[in-house]
Amino acid sequence: MASFGLMQRTVHCPQPLVEERSSLVAGCSGRGLPVIQRQRRGVCSATNGAQRGRVLRRTAASPDVVSFVDPNDIRKPSAAAAGPAVDKVGVLLLNLGGPEKLDDVKPFLYNLFADPEIIRLPAAAKFLQPLLATIISTLRAPKSAEGYEAIGGGSPLRRITDEQAEALAQSLRAKGQPANVYVGMRYWHPYTEEALEHIKADGVTRLVILPLYPQFSISTSGSSLRLLESLFKSDRALKSLRHTVIPSWYQRRGYVSAMADLIVEELRKFKDVPSVELFFSAHGVPKSYVEEAGDPYKEEMEECVRLITDEVKRRGFANSHTLAYQSRVGPAEWLKPYTDESIRDLGKRGVKSMLAVPISFVSEHIETLEEIDMEYRELAEESGIRNWGRVPALNTNTAFIDDLADAVMEALPYVGCLAGPTDSLVPLGDLEMLLQAYDRERRTLPSPVVMWEWGWTKSAETWNGRIAMIAIIIILALEAASGQSILKNLLYAE
Numbered sequence: 001m002a003s004f005g006l007m008q009r010t011v012h013c014p015q016p017l018v019e020e021r022s023s024l025v026a027g028c029s030g031r032g033l034p035v036i037q038r039q040r041r042g043v044c045s046a047t048n049g050a051q052r053g054r055v056l057r058r059t060a061a062s063p064d065v066v067s068f069v070d071p072n073d074i075r076k077p078s079a080a081a082a083g084p085a086v087d088k089v090g091v092l093l094l095n096l097g098g099p100e101k102l103d104d105v106k107p108f109l110y111n112l113f114a115d116p117e118i119i120r121l122p123a124a125a126k127f128l129q130p131l132l133a134t135i136i137s138t139l140r141a142p143k144s145a146e147g148y149e150a151i152g153g154g155s156p157l158r159r160i161t162d163e164q165a166e167a168l169a170q171s172l173r174a175k176g177q178p179a180n181v182y183v184g185m186r187y188w189h190p191y192t193e194e195a196l197e198h199i200k201a202d203g204v205t206r207l208v209i210l211p212l213y214p215q216f217s218i219s220t221s222g223s224s225l226r227l228l229e230s231l232f233k234s235d236r237a238l239k240s241l242r243h244t245v246i247p248s249w250y251q252r253r254g255y256v257s258a259m260a261d262l263i264v265e266e267l268r269k270f271k272d273v274p275s276v277e278l279f280f281s282a283h284g285v286p287k288s289y290v291e292e293a294g295d296p297y298k299e300e301m302e303e304c305v306r307l308i309t310d311e312v313k314r315r316g317f318a319n320s321h322t323l324a325y326q327s328r329v330g331p332a333e334w335l336k337p338y339t340d341e342s343i344r345d346l347g348k349r350g351v352k353s354m355l356a357v358p359i360s361f362v363s364e365h366i367e368t369l370e371e372i373d374m375e376y377r378e379l380a381e382e383s384g385i386r387n388w389g390r391v392p393a394l395n396t397n398t399a400f401i402d403d404l405a406d407a408v409m410e411a412l413p414y415v416g417c418l419a420g421p422t423d424s425l426v427p428l429g430d431l432e433m434l435l436q437a438y439d440r441e442r443r444t445l446p447s448p449v450v451m452w453e454w455g456w457t458k459s460a461e462t463w464n465g466r467i468a469m470i471a472i473i474i475i476l477a478l479e480a481a482s483g484q485s486i487l488k489n490l491l492y493a494e
């Protein structure tokens with residue numbers, strides 16, 4: 001099997017290739033390469049219809065990295081790349097999903113906390129995941145529901161993602177590449193499984209998988225890709241579906257430029273523009289994801305902010321900026337600085353004007369509409385920040401959607417590398433390879449929500465032990481929900 005995944009990893013960016021590709025992605029930083037293919041098993045050889053005639057280049061620095069360097073193929077995938085006679089292109093947009101009404105909040109949270117990428121338990125304790133998810137979702141639901149109530153009773157994510165899908169389909173059509181665009185949510189409707197059923201029913205032959213998160217995290221794109229990997233594995237039709245994945249795209253010129261457009265537009269609304277602090281607020285992840293599992297999220301986020309601020313500066317706005325992380329859940333340590341602490345610090349340092357820039361997500365959602373617009377705005381006022389603004393999410397911004405369409409078209413020549421009809425199929429390799437590149441060891445991580453050292457040993461496998469474990473889980477889950485240390489209070493109460 002020759003299998004490829006489409007990767008956009010800065011670490012594998014050999015300089016000559018950046019130059020070769022820079023005309024396609026003008027503005028791509030020296031470290032941000034738009035398209036790199038990592039080879040898993042064997043070269044995508046001449047017997048391979050999908051890649052025949054292309055130049056695949058190995059780099060001296062990274063022999064496992066090959067890159068396709070024929071720019072002409074980017075806009076016009078070759079006839080060979082088109083694959084079967086009936087070629088039906090599909091794009092699968094991956095997203096998180098959100099509760100559409102208040103009654104959905106608890107089951108939505110259950111799905112989220114039942115995800116092994118959100119709470120990664122040791123193999124021996126996996127059977128406890130549903131119980132844990134039930135407890136945590138039950139405890140968190142009232143707080144979450146308050147937030148959703150404040151933004152109208154539900155998440156706008158489904159509506160906005162559907163609009164993005166429609167706009168992307170239109171843009172692709174306008175560029176001469178018709179495609180069906182599907183939405184697959186991780187934790188709510190329309191679930192990824194539903195999207196795959198439609199993809200099969202429609203007879204899609206080439207699929208581009210595009211997570212709607214600009215930066216890759218194990219907890220978001222990674223989780224959706226893991227799910228796809230297992231669904232592909234268990235379904236005959238999906239096994240033969242040729243696909244490629246665009247794992248992250250924060251460094252694309254179109255995205256960076258669209259973000260800069262929005263920032264400049266909002267900046268201009270302030271009276272004293274040079275004094276405005278650009279405050280990038282990203283969704284946090286537990287620190288252990290980055291430090292123990294190698295999640296590239298922090299690195300990609302920092303680079304993303306650098307690219308955007310450079311672009312804003314190029315347009316004549318040299319404002320100072322801060323990157324902070326919001327939406328921490330539970331008592332574990334998450335990426336720092338935390339947004340609330342940063343806002344207080346900036347206030348103390350005399351900052352009077354602040355423009356909040358949500359940066360980890362491209363749609364309005366609970367964390368922009370409630371957390372930033374309400375909670376952080378109020379905190380900023382309390383901290384002495386008098387002038388406040390917030391950059392809207394990209395949603396269906398035309399320049400942004402057009403750039404996503406370009407990303408899809410650039411990815412199409414990479415779809416599938418079938419060496420022959422009986423060969424094992426690409427998709428598993430693609431997803432698997434991609435995920436292994438980011439999270440090779442699949443180590444157990446301290447849970448973001450419930451922190452404890454797991455002491456489940458064979459000798460402890462007695463009912464007494466289990467009951468004790470469950471009691472601890474319940475206490476720790478209560479701690480996670482209340483944000484207070486119940487054990488500490490019990491032990492040290494005066």
Ligand SMILES: C=CC1=C(C)c2cc3[nH]c(cc4nc(cc5[nH]c(cc1n2)c(C)c5CCC(=O)O)C(CCC(=O)O)=C4C)c(C)c3C=C
Nearest residue numbers: 097098099118144155217219220283285329360365366448
């Ligand atoms: C890049 C974006 C996101 C990362 C990284 C991420 C990690 C992450 N999230 C939780 C827990 C929750 N997330 C919730 C909502 C939510 N999360 C994201 C994005 C990222 N999450 C979005 C876009 C949304 C909102 C969807 C919507 O309905 O509008 C929630 C539910 C809301 C709440 O109660 O706050 C939880 C819980 C963890 C634990 C985590 C990393 C491990």
Ligand SMILES: [Fe+2]
Nearest residue numbers: 096283284327
């Ligand atoms: Fe989240």
